[in-house]
Amino acid sequence: MKIPYYPGCTLHERARDFDDSARECAMALGVELEELPVWTCCGAVYPLVTDSVMDILAGVRNLSYASRLGDKVVTLCSFCYNVLKRCNNVMRDDAEKREKVNLFLRADTESREKIESYTLEDYEGQLEVLHYIEMLRDVVGYDKVASAVTKRLEGLKVAPYYGCMLLRPKKEMKFDDPEQPTIFENLLEVLGCDVVDFPMKTECCGGFQVVNDEELAVSCSQNIVVSALKREADIIVTTCPLCRYNLDRHQERMAERVDGFTSVPVIYFTQLLGVALGIDKEHLDFTDNSVDPINVLAEKSLL
Amino acid sequence: MKLRLTADMLVDEVLERVETLSGQKLRACYQCGRCSAGCPVVEEMDIIPSEVIRLLQLGQVDEVLSSKTIWICASCLQCASRCPKGVEFSSICDALRAIVLRTRLATPKIDADGLTRVMMSDAPQMGVVGALRKLNG
Numbered sequence: 406m407k408i409p410y411y412p413g414c415t416l417h418e419r420a421r422d423f424d425d426s427a428r429e430c431a432m433a434l435g436v437e438l439e440e441l442p443v444w445t446c447c448g449a450v451y452p453l454v455t456d457s458v459m460d461i462l463a464g465v466r467n468l469s470y471a472s473r474l475g476d477k478v479v480t481l482c483s484f485c486y487n488v489l490k491r492c493n494n495v496m497r498d499d500a501e502k503r504e505k506v507n508l509f510l511r512a513d514t515e516s517r518e519k520i521e522s523y524t525l526e527d528y529e530g531q532l533e534v535l536h537y538i539e540m541l542r543d544v545v546g547y548d549k550v551a552s553a554v555t556k557r558l559e560g561l562k563v564a565p566y567y568g569c570m571l572l573r574p575k576k577e578m579k580f581d582d583p584e585q586p587t588i589f590e591n592l593l594e595v596l597g598c599d600v601v602d603f604p605m606k607t608e609c610c611g612g613f614q615v616v617n618d619e620e621l622a623v624s625c626s627q628n629i630v631v632s633a634l635k636r637e638a639d640i641i642v643t644t645c646p647l648c649r650y651n652l653d654r655h656q657e658r659m660a661e662r663v664d665g666f667t668s669v670p671v672i673y674f675t676q677l678l679g680v681a682l683g684i685d686k687e688h689l690d691f692t693d694n695s696v697d698p699i700n701v702l703a704e705k706s707l708l
Numbered sequence: 709m710k711l712r713l714t715a716d717m718l719v720d721e722v723l724e725r726v727e728t729l730s731g732q733k734l735r736a737c738y739q740c741g742r743c744s745a746g747c748p749v750v751e752e753m754d755i756i757p758s759e760v761i762r763l764l765q766l767g768q769v770d771e772v773l774s775s776k777t778i779w780i781c782a783s784c785l786q787c788a789s790r791c792p793k794g795v796e797f798s799s800i801c802d803a804l805r806a807i808v809l810r811t812r813l814a815t816p817k818i819d820a821d822g823l824t825r826v827m828m829s830d831a832p833q834m835g836v837v838g839a840l841r842k843l844n845g
Contacts, residue, residue, distance in 0.1 A: 415832040449837040453783065453802035455731045460844065484834045573785035574796070583789045609748040609784030613838030616827055617818055618752070621780070625748050646832040654830070 409474040410438035411467055413485040414446040420646035422690035426675040427481050427537060433682045434545050434553055441470045443523045447488040458505050464492030465506050469528040477533045479540050483570035483645035490534040494577050497530025538588055547595050555683035557597030561705050564601040564638035565589035568648045569609045596681040605632035610651040626651040627659045634669055639701050642674040649673060653695050670698035680707050717767030726764060729803035736793045737761045743787035743797045753777040757787055757797045774814040778804045809845025818842050
């Protein structure tokens with residue numbers, strides 16, 4: 406089964422480990438992620454001002470490309486998922502903006518024809534924008550994931566960290582409950598993990614504010630990591646490259662600020678899924694982590 | 709803090725602009741403070757979210773436009789998720805930033821030149837793009 410896949414700029418560059426592990430896992434589950442032949446950055450942030458049209462253009466352009474391949478598009482990065490889903494909602498529900506954006510798409514096509522044959526079609530919000538976890542649950546099925554598990558992650562205490570962008574705003578994202586989500590926990594249970602519930606699982610990691618104010622992001626991330634540690638998590642899993650960066654890269658600084666701090670590895674959920682599916686660790690690429698996850702996984706005889 | 713209130717301050721052109729641009733009703737807020745209580749970056753703010761809305765309700769636009777708060781909001785939407793009146797404070801921040809960027813009634817408190825080389829070479833692309841989009845009004 407082929408499903409159109411939008412990787413986004415970060416998975417194409419600094420989060421190759423996320424992209425690679427997701428593709429390997431999908432293949433093991435009988436799904437081929439078909440990368441869009443043409444795509445651009447989605448813009449990373451959905452504009453919250455009501456008169457913004459230009460700012461959703463990048464997102465819609467990608468949706469238009471994806472609509473040529475099928476009726477769904479799958480993505481992994483929480484920011485991309487948020488932007489694509491909200492752009493899709495606008496194109497489906499707001500006739501005035503839809504018309505304006507489609508005028509841009511047509512102008513885009515006219516100016517591009519000379520350099521590539523890929524034309525942009527008018528877009529009406531017809532796609533179903535899925536997060537990879539939703540694909541596992543609704544397209545593949547958690548029961549099929551369960552039967553593909555070759556190494557149950559028994560005894561591994563895993564804290565699922567959602568962050569903000571998958572969940573909020575609830576009425577648009579319709580991903581799960583914004584305060585008490587369970588979709589991630591349900592997946593981890595299928596893999597045999599000992600799921601750790603912790604109160605900061607939907608709290609913001611500081612996000613892109615790290616770029617302007619690193620201390621701010623360290624404080625936000627510290628609250629999350631310490632909360633997971635208090636519940637004795639062996640490992641934290643995330644769905645977002647920026648969350649991974651904030652939670653993982655700043656642990657030395659957290660250790661300076663918090664008495665008795667012990668470091669905890671932070672990995673992508675697809676890397677953990679890969680371990681459970683018996684995929685070779687070389688393909689799961691644990692090389693970009695500041696806090697090495699190999700030891701923890703090896704201690705539990707999982708690698 | 710001293711406030712001078714006159715009737716014309718409560719019907720202000722900029723205030724109407726905030727409501728239109730954010731799509732939020734400022735007067736819906738009854739000051740329960742859940743936005744401020746849930747905000748993960750509130751400690752860094754010079755005016756807390758519920759106070760920003762109160763100041764706007766009282767027509768104190770200038771103070772809010774020149775605040776640090778509107779540049780610190782990371783749009784995580786925790787405020788919106790917890791507001792019993794359905795007000796999205798993050799959208800109000802976006803609208804206020806847009807007004808600053810479009811009118812220069814105040815100075816943007818974000819420094820694109822301050823990005824460190826380490827940050828540019830190590831942070832995920834989405835972080836750099838997201839942060840710089842704050843300068844896009």
